[in-house]
Amino acid sequence: MSQYWPFIIIGLFTGSIYGLAAMGVVLTYKTVGVFNFAYGAIAMFCAFTYWQLHDSWGLTAWVAMPILFLVVAPLLGIALEALYRPLTGLSAEVVIVVSVGVLAALEAIVPIIYGNEDRRLQAIFPTRTFVVGSHFHVGYDQLGTLVISLAVAALLWALLRHTRFGTSTRAAVDNPDLADMVGVHGDNVRRSAWILSTMFAALVGILISPSQGLDVNQLVLVVIYAFAPAVFGRLVSLPLAYIAAMVLGVVESLLSKYANSGTVANIEAAVPYLALFALLVIMGGRLKEAGASSRRLSLSTRGGGGSGGAGAVRTRHWVVRVLGWRLRLDRNLALGLGGFALALFIPLAVPGPRLIDITAAFVYGLIALTLVVLTGWAGQISLAQFSFVGVGAFTAGHLSGPHGQHFLLAVLVAMLVAAPLGILVGLPSLRLSGLYLALATLAFALVMDDIVFNRGDVSGGLTGITVPRPQIFGVSFSGRASLYELVVVVFGVVAVIAYVVRLGPIGRRLQIVRDSPLAASTLGVNLTVTKLVVFAVCGMVAALGGAFYGALQQAVTPFDFMWSTSLTLLLLVVLGGRSLISGAMIAGAVYGVQQLPIPASVNQYFPLAIALGVIALAQEPEGTVAQARREARRVMTVLRPLPRRSVGGVREIPMTSGPDVAIAAGSPPRGSGHGL
Amino acid sequence: MASETGWEEPVLRATDVTMRFGGLVALDDVSLEVPAGRIVGLIGPNGAGKTTMFNVLTGLLEPTRGRIDYLGENISRWPPHRRGRAGIARTFQRLALFSRLSVHDNLVASWESSHPGAVLGRSRAKRIERVAEVMGLLDLWPVADRMAGGLSTGKGRMVELGRALCTDPRVLLLDEPGSGLDANETAAFSAVLQAVVSGRGDRHPDVAPPAILMVEHDMALVMDVCSSLTVLDFGRVIARGTPSQVRADANVRAAYLGDASAV
Numbered sequence: 001m002s003q004y005w006p007f008i009i010i011g012l013f014t015g016s017i018y019g020l021a022a023m024g025v026v027l028t029y030k031t032v033g034v035f036n037f038a039y040g041a042i043a044m045f046c047a048f049t050y051w052q053l054h055d056s057w058g059l060t061a062w063v064a065m066p067i068l069f070l071v072v073a074p075l076l077g078i079a080l081e082a083l084y085r086p087l088t089g090l091s092a093e094v095v096i097v098v099s100v101g102v103l104a105a106l107e108a109i110v111p112i113i114y115g116n117e118d119r120r121l122q123a124i125f126p127t128r129t130f131v132v133g134s135h136f137h138v139g140y141d142q143l144g145t146l147v148i149s150l151a152v153a154a155l156l157w158a159l160l161r162h163t164r165f166g167t168s169t170r171a172a173v174d175n176p177d178l179a180d181m182v183g184v185h186g187d188n189v190r191r192s193a194w195i196l197s198t199m200f201a202a203l204v205g206i207l208i209s210p211s212q213g214l215d216v217n218q219l220v221l222v223v224i225y226a227f228a229p230a231v232f233g234r235l236v237s238l239p240l241a242y243i244a245a246m247v248l249g250v251v252e253s254l255l256s257k258y259a260n261s262g263t264v265a266n267i268e269a270a271v272p273y274l275a276l277f278a279l280l281v282i283m284g285g286r287l288k289e290a291g292a293s294s295r296r297l298s299l300s301t302r303g304g305g306g307s308g309g310a311g312a313v314r315t316r317h318w319v320v321r322v323l324g325w326r327l328r329l330d331r332n333l334a335l336g337l338g339g340f341a342l343a344l345f346i347p348l349a350v351p352g353p354r355l356i357d358i359t360a361a362f363v364y365g366l367i368a369l370t371l372v373v374l375t376g377w378a379g380q381i382s383l384a385q386f387s388f389v390g391v392g393a394f395t396a397g398h399l400s401g402p403h404g405q406h407f408l409l410a411v412l413v414a415m416l417v418a419a420p421l422g423i424l425v426g427l428p429s430l431r432l433s434g435l436y437l438a439l440a441t442l443a444f445a446l447v448m449d450d451i452v453f454n455r456g457d458v459s460g461g462l463t464g465i466t467v468p469r470p471q472i473f474g475v476s477f478s479g480r481a482s483l484y485e486l487v488v489v490v491f492g493v494v495a496v497i498a499y500v501v502r503l504g505p506i507g508r509r510l511q512i513v514r515d516s517p518l519a520a521s522t523l524g525v526n527l528t529v530t531k532l533v534v535f536a537v538c539g540m541v542a543a544l545g546g547a548f549y550g551a552l553q554q555a556v557t558p559f560d561f562m563w564s565t566s567l568t569l570l571l572l573v574v575l576g577g578r579s580l581i582s583g584a585m586i587a588g589a590v591y592g593v594q595q596l597p598i599p600a601s602v603n604q605y606f607p608l609a610i611a612l613g614v615i616a617l618a619q620e621p622e623g624t625v626a627q628a629r630r631e632a633r634r635v636m637t638v639l640r641p642l643p644r645r646s647v648g649g650v651r652e653i654p655m656t657s658g659p660d661v662a663i664a665a666g667s668p669p670r671g672s673g674h675g676l
Numbered sequence: 677m678a679s680e681t682g683w684e685e686p687v688l689r690a691t692d693v694t695m696r697f698g699g700l701v702a703l704d705d706v707s708l709e710v711p712a713g714r715i716v717g718l719i720g721p722n723g724a725g726k727t728t729m730f731n732v733l734t735g736l737l738e739p740t741r742g743r744i745d746y747l748g749e750n751i752s753r754w755p756p757h758r759r760g761r762a763g764i765a766r767t768f769q770r771l772a773l774f775s776r777l778s779v780h781d782n783l784v785a786s787w788e789s790s791h792p793g794a795v796l797g798r799s800r801a802k803r804i805e806r807v808a809e810v811m812g813l814l815d816l817w818p819v820a821d822r823m824a825g826g827l828s829t830g831k832g833r834m835v836e837l838g839r840a841l842c843t844d845p846r847v848l849l850l851d852e853p854g855s856g857l858d859a860n861e862t863a864a865f866s867a868v869l870q871a872v873v874s875g876r877g878d879r880h881p882d883v884a885p886p887a888i889l890m891v892e893h894d895m896a897l898v899m900d901v902c903s904s905l906t907v908l909d910f911g912r913v914i915a916r917g918t919p920s921q922v923r924a925d926a927n928v929r930a931a932y933l934g935d936a937s938a939v
Binding site: 509 | 735736756768773786795796839
C-alpha cells in the first residue's frame with residue numbers, strides 16, 4: 001500500500017485544485033446559465049496578472065493578493081457579467097460561441113500585454129516537504145493548497161446553502177422576472193456570482209501555475225480537466241463536483257504510476273476527457289440545461305422574418321418555391337460560379353509563394369464548409385471538426401507517402417476511416433444537444449489528441465510526417481499552380497453540391513432537425529439516422545480537406561490538429577456566417593490572411609480582432625455576410641431617389657389580413673441590427 | 677372494451693397507461709379511444725396529464741405500463757418517427773415550428789418527412805399537389821414565404837395544423853390548438869377542424885379524413901366540435917361521455933369546471 005501513498009497525495013493536491021475550478025464552473029452555470037468555456041483562460045489571465053504584480057514588479061504577496069482578489073478579479077467578473085447579460089435566454093449555441101470567443105480573446109490578450117517569454121510563478125507556499133509516518137513526503141505547498149481549497153469550497157457551499165445570497169441566487173435562476181418582482185435584484189445576484197466565480201478562477205490560477213508552469217495553453221487545458229467533475233455534479237451540485245474532482249485527481253495520479261511502465265502510455269492524461277465523454281453519453285437524457293424551458297427555440301424567433309435574410313423577404317411565386325430543389329441559376333449560384341471562374345485565374349495574378357496561402361484558404365474553406373453543414377444547417381454543434389481533418393491528413397499522408405499508394409485511394413481510405421469516427425462523435429448527439437453536445441465533442445477532440453495523434457506510429461510524434469504532393473492518373477500536382485487548381489475545383493464541386501442539397505429535401509430535413517427535433521420526429525424523421533449520417537458525412541468531407549491540407553503543407557504534425565484548432569474553426573465560421581456557404585469562404589479567407597508574412601507585432605492582433613468580432617456577431621447566423629448585407633442596404637437606402645421612399649418598413653409588408661399586418665409591423669424592422 | 681360507436685375498431689386506443697416520473701404519477705391507468713371520423717376531447721385542469729398522454733401516444737415518452745394500439749396493431753414499442761409515418765400526427769401546445777424555414781417549406785418538409793423516399797426527391801408531383809391543397813384549405817398562401825418563426829400565434833397554430841395534415845394522418849392529436857387565439861381565429865379554427873374531419877374542402881382522393889383527439893381549455897370550442905370527451909384529473913380519468921353528459925357530471929364540475937358559468 002505504501003507505494004501508492006505518494007500518488008494519492010499528489011492526486012489529492014491536484015484534485016483539490018480541479019475541485020475549485022469545477023465549483024467555479026458550476027457556480028456560473030447554476031446562477032447565470034452560462035457554461036464558462038473560458039474559465040481556464042480567466043484563471044490563466046489572473047495568474048499572469050499575479051505574476052506581473054508579484055514576480056515582475058516585486059510587490060509582496062500581502063499587497064499583490066488583495067489587488068488580485070479584490071480589484072482585478074471583481075472587475076473582470078463585472079465585465080463578464082455585462083458581456084453575458086444581453087444573452088440571457090438565448091439559445092445554448094450563442095452562449096457557447098460567445099464563451100469560446102472570450103476564451104480566444106483572453107488567450108490573445110495575454111501575449112499582447114505580458115509578452116511571450118517563458119516565466120515561472122513562485123509558489124505561494126514553501127515547497128519544503130515534511131515526512132509523515134515512516135517514509136513518505138508531503139510538500140507544504142500541497143498541504144497548503146489542499147487546506148485552502150477545502151476551506152474555500154466549504155465557505156462557498158455554506159454561502160449558497162445558508163445565506164440570503166444563496167436563496168436569492170436560486171430564485172433569480174428559477175424565474176428571473178418573478179424574482180425581480182419580489183425584490184431580488186437579478187442583476188446584483190448575477191454580478192455577485194460572476195465576481196465569486198472569477199475570484200475562484202484567480203485562486204485556481206495562482207495555485208496551479210507554480211506546478212504546471214505559466215503557459216497560456218497549458219493552464220486553459222488543465223481547467224478543462226474540471227469539466228468532467230462539473231458534469232458529474234450535473235452542473236448544479238457543488239459538493240458532488242468537488243468530490244468528483246478529488247477522485248479524478250487521485251485516479252489520474254495513480255494511473256501515472258503505471259503510465260511510466262509503458263503499458264498504458266499517455267492514457268492518464270486522457271482520463272479526464274474520456275471520463276467527460278463517457279459521463280455525457282451515460283447520463284445522456286437526464287442532463288437538463290439550466291433555464292432551457294424558457295429559452296427561445298432558436299435564434300430566428302428573435303428577429304422574426306428579418307433575421308432570415310433576403311431570402312425570407314423576397315416574395316417569389318409559390319411555383320418557383322415548390323420547384324426549389326432543382327438546380328436553378330439563381331443569383332447566389334450565378335455569383336458563386338462567377339467567383340469560381342475568376343478564382344481559376346488567380347495563379348496568373350499571384351504566381352509566387354503567396355499562392356500557397358491562397359490555396360490554404362480554399363482548403364480551410366472546405367473544412368469550414370463541413371461545420372456550416374453540421375452546425376449552421378443541422379444545428380449540431382461540434383468542437384472536434386479538426387480531429388477529422390487530422391485523421392484525413394495522417395491517413396492519406398501515410399498511404400500516399402511511405403506506402404506509395406495512389407492519392408485517390410489514400411483519400412478514399414481516409415474518408416472511410418473518418419466515417420465511423422463521425423458516427424462515434426454523433427452518438428452523444430442522439431441524447432444531447434447544445435452545451436452537452438459541445439462538451440462531448442470537445443472531450444472527443446482532446447481524447448484524439450492524447451491517445452491517437454500523440455502516437456509516433458500515427459503522427460510521427462512531435463516532428464510529424466512528410467506528405468508528398470498528389471499525382472493523379474499520371475498528372476502531377478506538385479507545382480503550386482496545378483495544386484491550387486485542383487483544390488479550387490474540389491472546393492467548387494463540394495460547395496455546389498452543398499448548395500443544391502441545401503435547397504432540396506435533404507437540406508430541409510437538416511434544418512427541421514435543427515429548428516425542432518421533437519416536431520421533426522413526430523412527423524416521421526428518424527433523428528438517429530439523420531444525425532449520424534450528418535456527422536459521418538461532415539467527418540468524411542473534413543477528412544478530405546485533411547488529405548489536401550497534408551498534401552499542401554507537405555508536412556503535418558499533431559499540433560496542426562490540436563483541440564484548439566477546432567475552436568478556432570468554430571470562431572471563424574461564426575464570424576463568416578455559420579448558415580451560409582459564403583460564410584465558410586470568409587472563414588477560409590480570414591485564415592488565409594493570417595498565413596501571410598505579416599510582422600508578428602501586427603499579426604498578434606488578428607486573433608483578438610476575430611474573437612471580438614465573434615462575440616459581437618454570435619447571435620447572427622449569417623455573420624459577416626448579414627452585416628455586410630445590412631450595410632449595403634443602408635447605403636442603397638441613402639442613395640435611393642427621394643420620391644420612391646416610403647415611411648418605415650411598411651412597404652415591405654405583404655398584403656394580408658388584419659392580425660398579420662399588426663404582427664409584421666410589430667416585428668423589428670429589417671436592417672436595424674439587433675446584435676451586440 | 678366497446679368503442680363509443682358500438683361496432684367499429686377505434687383508430688387509436690390507449691389501454692391502462694401509467695406514467696411515473698420518479699415519485700410523481702402523471703398518468704394512472706388511463707384508457708381512451710379515438711374512433712374513426714370523430715373529434716374526441718381530452719380535458720382537465722392544468723397538470724392533469726393531458727400533454728403527458730400526448731407524449732405517450734406519439735412515442736416521445738415511454739409509459740411505465742400500458743399499451744397503445746393503432747389500427748388494431750400494438751405500437752407501444754414504436755419510436756416516434758415510425759408512428760408519424762404510420763399516420764399519427766400532432767401539434768404542440770408550445771409552438772414547435774421550424775422557425776427558420778418559410779411557412780411553405782414547413783409543410784413541404786413535413787410531407788417529405790412522412791412519405792418514404794420523398795427525401796430523395798421521389799413523388800414530387802404528389803407533394804406539390806398535396807401541399808398546395810393544405811395551404812389553400814388553411815388559408816396559408818398569404819404568408820407562404822414568411823419565416824415561420826415570425827408568425828403570430830394564430831397563424832403559427834394553423835401552420836402546425838397544416839404541417840400535421842401534410843403527413844396524411846389517420847389520427848390527429850391537437851394540443852391546445854385554441855390557446856393564444858382570439859375569438860375570430862378560434863371560430864375560423866373550429867370551422868377548419870370540422871371541414872377536415874368531414875372531408876369537406878379537402879378533396880384529396882387518397883386520404884380518408886382523420887380522427888381527432890384534442891386537448892383544449894376553451895370550453896366553447898370543445899363543446900362546439902367534440903363528439904365525446906374524456907376528463908382527466910391528477911392523472912386519472914374522472915369522467916367520459918358526450919359533452920352534455922360531461923357538463924352535467926358532478927365530479928367534473930367539482931374538479932375542473934369550477935364556476936360553471938364559464939361554460
